[in-house]
Amino acid sequence: MSETNMSLRKRVNTRARLVEAATVVFAEKGFAGARIDDVVHQAGFTRGAFYSNYSSMQELLREVIAAHAATLLQHAEIALGSIEGTPDVDAIMELLDALRPESRTLYILTAEYRLYRLRHPEEGAFQEARREFGRTLAKLVSTVLLRMGRKSTLSDDTLADVVAVFYLDSIASHYLEREDDAGLLRQVVEAIVLGLSEPIGQ
Structure with missing residues (x-):
């Protein structure tokens, strides 16, 4: 492995550990109560590791939310794929129930971000990641309906919301x-x- 590849791999691993550590800290202390020292201590790093990867705690929070949203949607896709035959409401409820622990973490993180945005409306919104999450969620819902022989009467964006x-x-x-x-x-x-x-073809 070249020196460049080793350096890149180390950076990816460092960011992953910081994201994991920040998830724990934000969930326990809230974003307003979290400090850089809390995150790097949880990750086993120094402040230098933080500043070499992120410009602010806000940037880290956004990456944490994006990472957990992607993981949740990936697990939802896998769970959906494991449902045999035509899904019904019972199967959908079981799927949603299985995702509760991960969804709880994402709920806490997004709630913390909303609170921060309400206190600091001058900062740019986290729009692109939110749109991507919405698009993927809408695709999942549409897939469920398609397997049930139905289609949404709403736009994908509205349905996802x-x-x-x-x-x-x-x-x-x-x-x-x-x-x-x-x-x-x-x-x-x-x-x-x-x-x-409504039923497809109607």
Whole structure:
């Protein structure tokens, strides 16, 4: 392996460890309470490792969110692919339930980012990664509907927003022990499948 490749690999590994460490720190302390020293200590690095990879904690938070969103969607695709035959509401609910732990982490991270943006509206929004997440989520939802012989009556972007809002809200409710919201999520899923879609060819 060349010196350049070794250096690149080391940099990738360093960033991955910082992202992993930041996930723990942000989840425990919140973004406002997190410090660079907290992250590098968790990762086993010095401050130099941070500054050689990131210009700010805001940049690191954005990468953390993007990484977890990509992982969640990848696992959702795998879980969807494992469903045999035509999916039904029960199968969809099982899939969503299996993704709860990862979704909880993503919910916390995105909530922290929203709070930061509300306090600092002058900073640029995290738009591109959000759009990419929405596009991939919409594709997943459309794939589920297609396998059920249906198609959405909404645009892909709107459909993804509806699913994301209600699902992430259900994640918060679940961990706050509001058990009645499990039934509400099922009603929303059924509404999307039956009320916001139609049989293909209709």
